[in-house]
Structures are given as C-alpha cells and as structure tokens.
Amino acid sequence: MADLRTNFLGIKSPNPFWLASAPPTDKKYNVERAFRAGWGGVVWKTLGEDPAVVNVNGPRYGAIHSGDRRLAGLNNIELITDRPLELNLREIAEVKKAWPDRALVVSLMVPCEERNWKSIIARVEETGADGLELNFGCPHGMSERGMGSAVGQVPEYIEMVARWCKEATRMPVIVKLTPNITDIRYPARAAKKGGADAVSLINTINSIVAVDLDSFAPVPTIDGKGSHGGYCGPAVKPIALNMVGEIARDPETYGLPISGIGGIETWRDAAEYIALGCGTVQVCTAVMTYGFKIVEEMIDGMKKYMDGHGFDTIEDFRGLAVKNLSDWKYLNLNYIAKARIDQDLCIKCGRCHIACEDTSHQAITHMVDGVRHFEVKDEECVGCNLCVNVCPVDGCITMQPMTPGSVDPRTGKVVPAQYANWTTHPNNPSAVAAE
Amino acid sequence: MPDISAGRLAADDYGKNFSDVHPPLSAHEAVVESDRCYFCFDAPCTNACPTSIDIPLFIRKIGTGNVEGAAETIFASNILGGMCARVCPTETLCEEACVRNVAEEKPVRIGLLHRHATDRYLESHSTYGVRAPATGRKVAVIGAGPAGLACAHELALKGHDVTIIEARGKAGGLNEFGIAAYKATDGFAQREVDFILGVGGITIEAGKALGRDYSLVELRAKYDAVFLGLGLQAVNALGVEGEETAGVVDAVRWIEDLRQSPDKSTIEVGSRVVVIGGGMTAVDAAVQAKKLGADEVTIAYRRGPAEMGASRYEQELAQVNGVRILHWVAPRQVVSEGNAVAAVDFERTALDASGRLTGTGRTLRLAADQVMKAIGQTFVSGPVETVALDGGRIAVDEEMRTSAARVWAGGDCVRGGEDLTVQAVDHGKRAALSIHAALSA
Numbered sequence: 001m002a003d004l005r006t007n008f009l010g011i012k013s014p015n016p017f018w019l020a021s022a023p024p025t026d027k028k029y030n031v032e033r034a035f036r037a038g039w040g041g042v043v044w045k046t047l048g049e050d051p052a053v054v055n056v057n058g059p060r061y062g063a064i065h066s067g068d069r070r071l072a073g074l075n076n077i078e079l080i081t082d083r084p085l086e087l088n089l090r091e092i093a094e095v096k097k098a099w100p101d102r103a104l105v106v107s108l109m110v111p112c113e114e115r116n117w118k119s120i121i122a123r124v125e126e127t128g129a130d131g132l133e134l135n136f137g138c139p140h141g142m143s144e145r146g147m148g149s150a151v152g153q154v155p156e157y158i159e160m161v162a163r164w165c166k167e168a169t170r171m172p173v174i175v176k177l178t179p180n181i182t183d184i185r186y187p188a189r190a191a192k193k194g195g196a197d198a199v200s201l202i203n204t205i206n207s208i209v210a211v212d213l214d215s216f217a218p219v220p221t222i223d224g225k226g227s228h229g230g231y232c233g234p235a236v237k238p239i240a241l242n243m244v245g246e247i248a249r250d251p252e253t254y255g256l257p258i259s260g261i262g263g264i265e266t267w268r269d270a271a272e273y274i275a276l277g278c279g280t281v282q283v284c285t286a287v288m289t290y291g292f293k294i295v296e297e298m299i300d301g302m303k304k305y306m307d308g309h310g311f312d313t314i315e316d317f318r319g320l321a322v323k324n325l326s327d328w329k330y331l332n333l334n335y336i337a338k339a340r341i342d343q344d345l346c347i348k349c350g351r352c353h354i355a356c357e358d359t360s361h362q363a364i365t366h367m368v369d370g371v372r373h374f375e376v377k378d379e380e381c382v383g384c385n386l387c388v389n390v391c392p393v394d395g396c397i398t399m400q401p402m403t404p405g406s407v408d409p410r411t412g413k414v415v416p417a418q419y420a421n422w423t424t425h426p427n428n429p430s431a432v433a434a435e
Numbered sequence: 436m437p438d439i440s441a442g443r444l445a446a447d448d449y450g451k452n453f454s455d456v457h458p459p460l461s462a463h464e465a466v467v468e469s470d471r472c473y474f475c476f477d478a479p480c481t482n483a484c485p486t487s488i489d490i491p492l493f494i495r496k497i498g499t500g501n502v503e504g505a506a507e508t509i510f511a512s513n514i515l516g517g518m519c520a521r522v523c524p525t526e527t528l529c530e531e532a533c534v535r536n537v538a539e540e541k542p543v544r545i546g547l548l549h550r551h552a553t554d555r556y557l558e559s560h561s562t563y564g565v566r567a568p569a570t571g572r573k574v575a576v577i578g579a580g581p582a583g584l585a586c587a588h589e590l591a592l593k594g595h596d597v598t599i600i601e602a603r604g605k606a607g608g609l610n611e612f613g614i615a616a617y618k619a620t621d622g623f624a625q626r627e628v629d630f631i632l633g634v635g636g637i638t639i640e641a642g643k644a645l646g647r648d649y650s651l652v653e654l655r656a657k658y659d660a661v662f663l664g665l666g667l668q669a670v671n672a673l674g675v676e677g678e679e680t681a682g683v684v685d686a687v688r689w690i691e692d693l694r695q696s697p698d699k700s701t702i703e704v705g706s707r708v709v710v711i712g713g714g715m716t717a718v719d720a721a722v723q724a725k726k727l728g729a730d731e732v733t734i735a736y737r738r739g740p741a742e743m744g745a746s747r748y749e750q751e752l753a754q755v756n757g758v759r760i761l762h763w764v765a766p767r768q769v770v771s772e773g774n775a776v777a778a779v780d781f782e783r784t785a786l787d788a789s790g791r792l793t794g795t796g797r798t799l800r801l802a803a804d805q806v807m808k809a810i811g812q813t814f815v816s817g818p819v820e821t822v823a824l825d826g827g828r829i830a831v832d833e834e835m836r837t838s839a840a841r842v843w844a845g846g847d848c849v850r851g852g853e854d855l856t857v858q859a860v861d862h863g864k865r866a867a868l869s870i871h872a873a874l875s876a
Contacts, residue, residue: 067470347537350476366477392473393538 002306003313004299006040008279009172009197009257011130013040013103016314017270017298020261020282021045021107021133021176024292026081028091032098037292038299041103043200043282046080046135047088049110049120053079053142059220062209062229073235074285075209077220077227079141080109085123093127103280105174109135109147117161118168131171134161134196136187137178137203139230149203152178155190162194174259177201177243179236184243185250198257199247200282202240204230233285237263241276248277248322265294267301274314275321329422336408336415337383337399339363339376345396348372352387352397360386379409437682437775437804438706443728449699452726456617456752457547465551469498471543475534480545483532485861486513490529494548506556509549510563513864514588515581517557517627518610519857520550521618524715526748528857557626562633567594569636572874575600575658577645580608581856582846583664584631585863586870591636593871598658599637602644606632608666609847610856612691615719616699617726646818655841660870663819663829663837663844664863667812673711677769678808682776686710686720686809693723705805708732709779711766712809714744715854720807721758732758733801737765737784737792744854764799765792769806778802814848825850834869835862843870 004015018041019025019034026045034042055078066072081088096104106129110116124132136152143150151157158175165173175191177184179202188199206228210219218226240262247253260273265286273281286294311317341352341364353366353374363380364387365373376387388397402408404417422428444452460468472494480490489508496505509516523529525546533542556563572595576583579601587597605611611624632639643649645665654661670685672678682705693702704727710717713736725732734753736743739762743750753760764781771777783797814828823830823838828850835843845862847854 068467345538347534348475348479349473349534350478351473354476372477372479 002303002311004040004302004306006280006314008103008259009131009174011041011103011105011172012101013280014101015040015295015299015302016274016278016280017295018042018103018105018259018280018282019287020284021135022284022288023078024284024287027083027088028095031091031095034287034292034295035095035099035102038295039102039292041105041130041280043105043107043133044088044092044129046107046109046138047085047120047124048080048108048147049116050085052082052084055079055082056222058222062219063233064209064235071233071285071289073207073209073231074233074288075207075220075229075231076204077140077229080107080135080138085120089123089127092124092129096128096130103131104129105131105133107133107135107176109138109142112146112151112157112161114164117164121165121168125169125171129171131174131197132165132169133174133176133200134165135176135203136161137176137201139178139180139204139206140228149178149180152176152187152203153181155186158187158190159194162191162196166195172197174198174200176203176261178203179239179243180206184246185253188247188250188253188256192253192256198259198279199253200259200261201243201247202236202262204232205236205239207231232263233289234263234265237269241272244273244278245276245322245325248319249325265289267298267305270298271302271305271317272321274318276325277319277322279314279318331421332419333422333425334404334416334418334420336402338378338381338402339383339385339387339397340400341374341376341387341397342395343375345393346374347393347396348374349392350374351390351392355386355390360384381410436773437777439682439703439804441703442700443704444700446700448728453616453620453699453723455620456615459554460544460547460551462551465497465502465548466500468544468548469494471535472498473534479532479534480529480543483528484512485528485855485858486519486864487861488512488516488529488549490545490549493552494543494545497548497552502552502555503559505552507563509553510556513857513860514563514585514631515610515627515856515860516549517553517630518581518619518624519860520546520553521623522610522614523857524746524748524855527746557630560630562630562635564588564592564634566592566634566636569596570594570874572596572659573598573657574660574662574870574874575654576662576664577654578602578608578664578666578846578848579606579628579639579641580664580666580846580859581610582666582859582863582866583608583662584628585860586662586664586843586845586867587637587863588631588634589864589867590870591634593867595636595659595871595874597637599639600643600645600649601639601641602647604641606639606641608664612694613687613716613719614694615690615723616694617723618719644818651819651821651839651842655839659841659874661842662863662866662870663822663842663848664846664859665814665819665829665844665848667847668815669813670808671811671813673766673769673808673810675766675768677771677776680769680771680776681774682804683769683806683808686712686716686807687812689807690716690719690723693727699727702727703805704729705803706730707801707803708805708807709801709803710734710807710809711779712736712807712811713738713742714809714811715746715749717807717809718745718749718753718758720809722753722756724805724807725756725758729805734758734760735764735766735779735781735801736760736762739763761801765794767798770800776803776806779806812847833865835866836869841873 021043025042060078062075064073138148142148175196260278261282353364356364474491493505493508530542607624708724710721768780781799782794829844843866846859
C-alpha cells in the first residue's frame with residue numbers, strides 16, 4: 001500500500017495535500033476542521049502587522065462557470081488576514097500543539113523593511129510553527145501598498161527579503177511567487193539566491209472575471225465600481241503547471257523544492273504537479289467550492305494510482321515528467337500520428353467533423369455512401385488532436401503513431417525511423433548540420 | 436343496467452386529474468438541461484423534425500440566457516411550436532435521434548426545452564413575425580387546424596391576405612377538439628390561435644362548411660389560390676354486430692365533448708370502459724376515461740405493442756394511469772342487455788405463417804358499461820370531388836399542389852399524412868411557400 005507521508009524541507013506531513021494560505025486557513029476553527037477532515041498541512045492565511053487590514057464589506061469573489069455551473073475559475077479581492085496579529089499567533093500555537101503531526105506553515109507579508117520582517121518572524125518563532133511562506137504574490141490591494149506581487153515582480157527585492165528572513169529564523173523559508181511576470185525563472189532564481197529553501201507557486205493571476213452588462217461595472221462590484229482581483233481555480237492549472245515545469249527544468253534552480261499551487265481539485269491534478277517535481281501541493285479553490293471532504297478522494301485516488309504503478313512513496317514518481325519537458329525545437333518532427341475514430345464508441349454528433357472542416361484540415365468525413373459516418377481521411381490529417389479534444393466521448397478518438405517505414409498518405413513520404421528536429425531542419429534558416 | 440354516469444369524482448379531483456401531464460421545466464432546469472446538448476453538426480434531431488427546427492441553436496440560446504431568441508428560432512420553422520411542444524411524440528422524433536441515446540440511452544429533453552422557450556415567449560408576445568408589404572393577392576385556406584393555421588401565417592407574413600374558412604364554430608382543429616385535455620391545459624389551443632392570428636392579414640369565417648355553404652369552384656373564382664386543410668371527417672366503423680347499441684361511442688366525438696366542456700364533471704363515463712383501437716386517440720380516450728373516474732379501462736388492440744399507433748411513451752402513459760392494454764384481440768360482437776351494452780366479445784388473433792393477421796378461434800368476453808371506438812378516421816372526399824385522390828386522400832406533389840390548378844392541400848387529408856400536428860404544420864408551410872412562389876411568378 002502506497003505511503004503518502006511527505007518530508008518537505010524537514011516539515012513532515014501525513015500526506016502531500018496542504019491547504020494554501022487563503023480564507024480556509026484564516027483561523028483555528030477552519031484549520032481544525034480541515035485537519036479533522038484529513039488535510040496533511042496548512043499554510044496559515046497571511047499575517048501582517050497591526051493594525052490589521054480592512055476588507056471591503058461587499059462581494060469579494062467573482063467566478064466563471066463551465067457547464068451546469070461548475071466553478072471553473074474564481075477571482076477574489078480579499079486582502080490578507082483582517083484579524084489582530086496577536087489572535088492569529090495564539091491560535092497558531094494552539095493548533096500546532098494540538099496537531100503535532102500536521103504541517104503548519106505561516107504566511108507573512110509586511111512592508112519591505114528589514115526590521116519589519118525580522119520583528120514579525122520573531123513573533124512567529126514563538127508559536128512553534130513549522131515554516132514560513134513569504135507572500136510575494138497577492139496581485140490586488142496589498143500590491144498597491146508596495147507588498148505582495150509588487151515585491152514578487154522585482155527579483156532583487158525577493159532576494160533581499162529572503163535573505164533577511166533566512167538570517168532571522170530557524171524555520172525553513174518558502175517564497176511564494178506571483179505569476180504576474182513574464183518569465184517565472186527570474187524570481188525563482190532570486191529566491192534561491194537569497195537562500196530560500198523552496199518556492200511555492202502560483203499565487204493568483206491579475207484578472208477581471210466578468211463585466212456586469214447592466215451596470216457596466218467589473219464583477220465583483222462594490223457600490224458601482226470594481227477592481228481587478230486574483231484569479232484561481234481549475235482554469236489556472238495549465239498556467240501554473242507550466243511555471244512549475246519551467247522552474248523544475250531550469251539548470252539554475254534545478255532541484256529547488258517546490259510546493260505546487262493552482263487549480264488542484266483532484267488526486268490527478270495533484271499527481272501532475274508532483275510529476276513535475278513538487279514535493280507538496282496546496283489547495284484552495286476546490287475546498288472553497290466543495291468543502292474539506294474532497295481530501296478523502298484525493299488521498300484514496302493517489303494511493304490507488306501509486307499502487308497501480310508500483311510507487312511506494314511520493315518520491316518514487318516526483319519529477320518524472322521533468323525530463324520530458326522540452327523546448328519545442330527539440331520535438332521529433334519525424335513522429336507522425338493520425339486520428340482514429342472508434343466507430344463502436346462514436347455517437348455521431350459530428351463535432352469532430354465540423355471542427356476539422358470549418359477550422360482545420362478538412363480531414364474528417366460526415367457522410368459516406370449516403371450514410372452519416374465520421375472517419376478520418378489520412379491523406380488530409382496532420383494529427384493535430386483537435387478532434388480528440390472536441391469529442392464528447394472519452395477515448396472515442398485517439399492519435400495513432402504511424403509505423404516508421406510506412407508511407408504517410410498526406411505527404412506521400414516514408415515515415416523515417418530516426419529522430420529529427422527543427423534545429424537541423426532544412427527550412428530552418430539557422431539550421432545546424434545534423435550530427 | 437350499465438353503469439354510466441357523470442360526476443364520479445369529488446369536485447377538486449377534476450382540476451387535479453386534468454392538469455398538465457408533464458409540467459414545464461423551471462428556468463434552472465432548462466439551463467441545466469440545455470448544457471447536455473452537444474450542438475451536433477447536421478444535427479440528427481433537426482433532421483428528425485418534420486418542420487426542421489434548428490434544435491441545437493435554440494437550445495444553445497436557452498443556455499446563454501436568450502430564451503426569447505430560442506423561441507424565435509422555433510417559430511421561424513414552426514409557428515405552432517407551442518402546441519408541438521405539448522403533443523409531439525418527441526420520443527419517436529427529435530429525442531429518438533438525439534446522439535445522447537447512443538452512449539447513455541438518455542436523450543436531451545428537447546420537447547421540454549422547446550416548451551420552455553415557446554411558453555415564455557407566448558407569455559410576453561402577442562404574435563411572431565412581421566408582415567411584408569401587402570401584395571393585394573387573396574388566398575383561401577379551408578380548415579383552421581394546424582395545417583391551415585401554419586399555411587395562413589406563412590402567407591400572411593409574405594404580405595398576402597388570407598381568409599380561413601372553418602366548418603366548426605371556432606379555430607384550432609384537432610388541437611382544440613381532438614387531443615387529450617391534459618396535454619393542452621388552460622385553453623392553450625385558443626391562445627395559440629390568437630398568437631398566430633396576431634400577425635395580421637388573416638380573417639376567419641367560422642361555421643361555414645365546404646360543400647354545404649360554398650363550393651370549391653366558387654372559391655377558385657374568388658381567390659388567387661386555395662389551400663385545403665380539411666382533416667378527416669368520418670370515424671371508421673367496427674363492422675361487428677351490436678355496434679349501434681347504446682353505450683358504444685366514437686372516441687373522437689367523446690374526446691371532443693370532453694375538450695369542449697367547461698365542466699368535466701358533466702361528461703359521462705362508464706364504470707368499465709373498453710376502448711377498441713391502438714392509436715393516440717385510443718390512449719387519449721382511455722386515459723381520460725380513467726381520469727374521469729372509470730373503475731376499469733381496457734384498451735383492446737388486434738395486434739402487438741410494436742404495431743400500435745400510439746408510441747411506447749403513450750402506451751406507458753396509459754399503463755401508469757391504470758389503463759390495461761390487451762394485445763392480439765379483435766372485436767367480434769358487442770353484447771347487449773336490454774338496450775344497452777353489456778360486454779364485447781373478442782377473438783384472440785395471431786400472425787399466420789405468411790405474416791397475415793388471423794383469428795385463432797379462441798374467444799374472450801370483456802364486460803363493459805361503455806365501449807369507445809378508436810380505430811381511425813377517414814377522409815370524406817365529396818366536397819372536393821374534382822380533385823384527384825390517392826389511397827382515399829387528396830393526392831399532392833412535393834410542393835403540396837393538388838391536381839387542380841391553384842389548389843394546394845396538406846395535413847391529414849392528403850396522402851401520406853401521419854396524423855401528427857408537426858407534420859401538418861410542415862405541409863401548411865410548404866404549401867404556403869409554393870403558393871407564394873406561384874403568386875409571385
């Protein structure tokens with residue numbers, strides 16, 4: 001039976017599923033409910049200096065939905081904790097004492113001065129918490145005051161603050177990165193240079209989630225006005241995975257521990273982050289949608305997956321996908337695939353046909369001998385995978401690689417057995433000779 | 436003495452029993468259901484609809500909060516969309532074709548979505564469509580049933596002046612007089628007639644019968660074109676001894692009385708009712724007999740379930756309402772006691788080696804207080820004798836043209852009619868387009 005226990009920077013937890021620093025971890029009541037439900041750890045909602053911030057008193061969230069109002073993306077304009085520092089610290093100490101086997105990391109955000117950071121860290125030290133997460137990520141509200149993503153967008157500041165914090169604490173320091181930058185590798189490198197033990201990402205993405213078409217104001221709307229917020233939930237997962245992958249494969253940060261965050265709802269999402277190198281994952285939107293109970297599915301699903309693959313611990317598959325993450329230019333141009341439609345599974349909706357016909361390569365029939373029939377025309381199919389993605393039946397359309405030596409009916413050329421990429425392609429003006 | 440009487444139920448039960456047979460979807464249900472539509476290419480549901488409604492498009496509009504636009508998509512193809520949403524056998528048309536059946540055996544509930552859109556539209560709109568400038572051409576439409584109404588509306592849209600001549604006292608045809616009360620509650624048939632006439636340019640002359648009050652020759656002289664939407668007039672006879680006995684009624688006539696009666700408690704129904712036939716009318720009669728308080732209702736049909744004109748859904752509806760369906764029995768004699776019906780004798784039937792229906796010699800007697808004949812209707816061609824017939828009904832071409840110049844026909848009175856409202860609508864509309872083309876030439 002798979003063992004889900006993790007040791008991340010020396011912080012132990014019974015499973016890799018942590019709750020991210022966010023509303024669900026703002027107080028003892030919620031955190032204890034989460035631990036009772038089975039969560040392996042939490043990052044306590046970001047502490048700041050007293051007097052505490054104040055939140056808006058109108059709507060803080062907006063969302064986009066996919067079919068049947070399934071929440072696909074959530075946007076928020078909530079700030080860091082609005083409770084007194086003293087109260088949070090007392091509760092953190094109480095929770096850590098009551099739940100010694102769970103990870104309890106404390107998120108911090110204070111003005112960018114050495115004394116401010118060092119002074120709050122000294123207070124956190126006394127709680128017995130397991131680690132610190134530096135919030136350089138929040139893109140709304142706090143960033144206007146020179147904190148959050150305003151720091152995370154300047155690698156030099158990241159490095160500087162990380163260094164102050166490492167000097168001031170026995171605890172491991174995780175730097176939480178903002179995705180609101182052009183190249184995630186620079187802030188990650190800065191964190192590492194500053195001595196941070198790990199990075200966590202992503203924080204939320206700058207967003208306007210919707211515009212109210214009657215009041216002509218952004219959503220959520222506060223007395224007729226709206227402000228950009230931070231976007232999260234299932235919709236951001238692909239963006240987050242890419243950023244995690246870029247850091248995992250960057251030679252300068254290779255091996256830097258990562259806690260993955262962004263749109264994780266299921267064991268499968270979590271496993272994908274782990275495959276890209278993450279040692280733990282953090283969840284927020286999914287519990288804000290469904291409650292803490294989802295962790296039961298995540299634990300069981302992850303164990304079943306690991307058992308099925310013979311992985312005893314998370315470490316057995318952590319990072320296995322990193323080596324397969326490549327630059328486009330190294331992808332094998334001699335790999336040729338064709339779509340195949342399983343006629344037994346086909347329900348004849350025709351979405352593959354119209355997608356291909358209207359927008360792609362005219363490679364799928366809709367009528368054969370006067371009968372409604374959808375079949376791939378190999379002589380037109382470029383193997384783009386669009387039909388697979390628009391088909392409503394999972395597994396009905398698959399991509400089949402062509403056997404080397406056979407002839408691609410589209411090009412009339414033999415499929416080569418050897419690998420070849422763009423760097424050596426004759427159409428590439430910068431091509432180098434193949435070795 | 437046979438037990439036939441009115442007022443078998445408590446006063447409250449009539450309203451309950453004759454309320455909507457399947458209530459409409461709420462706005463929330465409609466949005467959830469709309470999400471199940473795959474927006475198929477060359478959609479099989481649309482192809483299965485006799486009026487070719489763009490079903491994926493109207494469902495997509497419901498899903499995006501544009502219910503008004505959804506209804507307009509429906510009405511553009513089928514102006515009687517409101518009634519079709521209630522009476523269409525969707526399980527053998529659009530919903531049977533839905534690709535969701537293949538993987539899940541659970542089609543998108545197209546009929547209920549359709550009703551959601553059209554009901555909402557009728558609540559806030561007095562009609563659909565805007566008339567083109569007047570052409571000065573005049574068209575007579577005979578019969579104010581679904582075919583005639585659809586034809587008239589389309590012609591009115593094109594700018595022609597239409598006169599509908601209806602033999603009965605009011606418009607609606609089978610929608611008003613024929614179908615079960617629980618399928619068109621709250622006077623829906625008349626609301627729909629008003630909606631259609633609301634477009635303007637249509638006059639109704641009610642109470643005037645072709646052949647009695649005027650002739651086809653006169654019409655052709657007076658109008659630029661004539662559309663015959665006559666429907667069926669006569670009820671088939673059982674052709675067995677005792678058919679004239681008191682207590683044996685035509686299901687069509689009985690349903691009509693029921694539909695037209697503002698007080699259902701005045702309609703007489705037997706304690707034990709035997710309905711002979713296997714079509715929609717048989718089910719409508721049997722279920723309503725049950726709803727009026729009959730103790731035992733049996734539909735007796737000479738063939739099996741697959742051959743019944745009533746769809747499987749309708750058969751189940753009958754059974755859920757406590758109607759027994761007996762298959763493979765043919766009536767041989769109505770047995771009377773005194774001057775009234777007492778029972779019906781049946782012979783059990785079977786298919787012989789060559790697949791023909793034949794009697795087996797085994798008999799069965801069903802005690803009955805009331806017998807309803809629902810074995811189909813026939814076309815009475817007398818008033819249109821100058822028009823060529825085919826199989827006893829009016830012969831038409833693809834454009835619904837009859838053999839007579841400037842005379843078109845559609846609905847149940849033409850060859851190939853399937854006794855479906857939606858098909859009659861298609862006929863009426865196709866005829867209108869052909870008439871318009873002829874008048875514009």
